[in-house]
Amino acid sequence: MSKPDLKFTDSQFIHGLRTGDNAILRALYKKYYYIVLKLVVNNSGSSEAAQDIYQETVIVLYENVQKPDFTLNCQLQTYIYSVAKRLWLKQLKKNGNTFLIKEDSEDEIADVTEDVSLHEQKELDFIKVKQSLENLGEPCATLIRDFYVQRLSMDEIAEKFGYTNSDNAKNQKYKCLQRLKKYFFEKTTVELRETERNEKH
């Protein structure tokens, strides 16, 4: 594999993330991995945990740069370290571990509270989408995905699912969508609380 150019500037990285540039994403991923690996492994984590935390960190960055008003107020490296640290502390706390993270004195910390909570909100939304689709069953889940995500036409859907015409497909899609809405917008918070309780059994 050819050696990617690691000498991108921070703003090139941000721009590349925004536009979905795969080469830049790869370069970014390579460049900052060891910072997070070191942070996690030196603070009672495994390399698998480090990988998870790092990927979540990159996702936080990715989600936040999509905001039109996003500006980086520190070095990208500091941003990544700060996000990763926050995520890892949370993970440790969740595991009932009260370790204080050992600081390397030269590591600056940026305030990433809002950026991380945006990510957490998004994750909750994704869980809701995923569970609603799972509850929806088949052929509904595939049909909805085909229409709204893959952007297939009603004719294509009718053919794929074996409906006699696109009006039948339309009807079917309507029924599926109504059902999905019901699952997606129903009392999610109650169910989440129940799940937490039941996990302790």
Place this chain on the structure above:
Amino acid sequence: MRNTELFDKYLNEGLNADEKLAFESRLNADELFAAAFNEHKTLINALNEHEKSQQFKAKLKQIHHNEFGKDAKVISINKEETFSKRYGRVVMVAASTALIAVLSTVAILGTGGYLLKKQSNQITELGLKLKASNEAIVEGISRGSQKTVYAPANMEGSAFALNNKGYIITSFHIINSADSVFVENGVMQRTLAKVVITDPKLDLAILKIDNIDLIKNWQVPFSFAARGTDVGEKVFTLGYPRKDMVYGEGSLSSLSGYNNDTSMYQISIPVNPGNSGSPLLDENGNVIGVIRGKITSAEATGFAVKSAEIIKSLQTLSSDSIQPSKMAKRPVLKGLKRTEQIKRINPYVFNILVYKKD
């Protein structure tokens, strides 16, 4: 045009200038319309964001695998000697809890939603998991040399006919992640069935038998009751916890199932692994439910998904051809002796065999 269709057109820039203007002024004037539109938009955005995020996550995994995947030594390079000496034991404990935490999250999110998972923790689902055994081979031999010998299935349960068109109904947890599904009973040879509809929330699946010859003479003698049944009603079931059909009877003991779930009945029939997907019938031979599971801690306490819920689900999930057979004015099985009822029902209850890729 339905509102949702209009919403889609507007969001996809499919309206012409006049229509767009009319749409927007209606948004301003009609609060309910605006609320429905916002809900629609929220959902569609969430779907697309979810997909985008899934793709991005997959991309990161791929990058990691390509760049660092084979470099296992990386793990310990940065670990400080002193730290692991002083805290070595604690570190190990912490690492293992972290791993367990990660695994359990995956289990809950990864296998069909917490609702299903939650129920499977506390209601034993009755699919019969088979260990690799010689059962099938022994059987093949004992029935004579002409018999085909089948490999043992990964999962077995029960199923029964939904209508005369070759559609059958069973529990979703039986056929979940199936590679191929077969059905058979005393009168019908083993044949392939295709999964056409699933409703994981109600734990139901509809399958179709494609071999026309096997289904062309079907006259399903029972239909699905659209209305509820009363507590205390005598009920019975036929299913395949073993190779031979087993009859069970009892009464309807509650109008709600586990955790007060009103989509289920509680019944006092001893149900066993393999009974999942069996029909629950009333004295007149109407299907009032599909056996779903039982409580592990109590004997003779089963649960069945209500027929009315099934009818409702099918109306929203399927095209018109996949509906349960309608109630006859006079049920075919009404007034018959139980033994006679069973004889008539028998050909339409199946043993279902599920094969999965490992």
